[in-house]
Amino acid sequence: MKASIIRIGNSQGLRIPKSILDQCGFEGEVELIVKDHDLIVRSTKTPRAGWDEAFKKMAENGDDELFETDSPISTRWDEEEWEWK
Structure with missing residues (x-):
């Protein structure tokens, strides 16, 4: 993407599209x-x-410490929906 350098008071700057700011996570400084x-x-x-x-x-x-149990914790989905194929 190309951008133009613009005059901002006595300085110059770039306008950065919002989509790019969002992708980079830029906020403030x-x-x-x-x-x-x-x-x-x-x-x-x-x-x-x-x-x-x-x-x-x-x-x-x-x-x-890691959270582990001797036997895996099963859920309703494990009991009712899961099928081995």
Whole structure:
């Protein structure tokens, strides 16, 4: 997709279509990086931010064990609908 550089006050900018913003998940602030004469627009939000600390806290509390049972849990669908073929 091509976009035109437009004047915005004393600066210049790009209009980014909503569909692209939605696909990238951009909201509010973004990071601009210039690399090898290319402009890279990257989200400032990091996926899974804080997960490491949350997992450490879970381990300290003993909440990080797998949920397993000796026998599988069956549902009504398993009992009434499932058929081996």
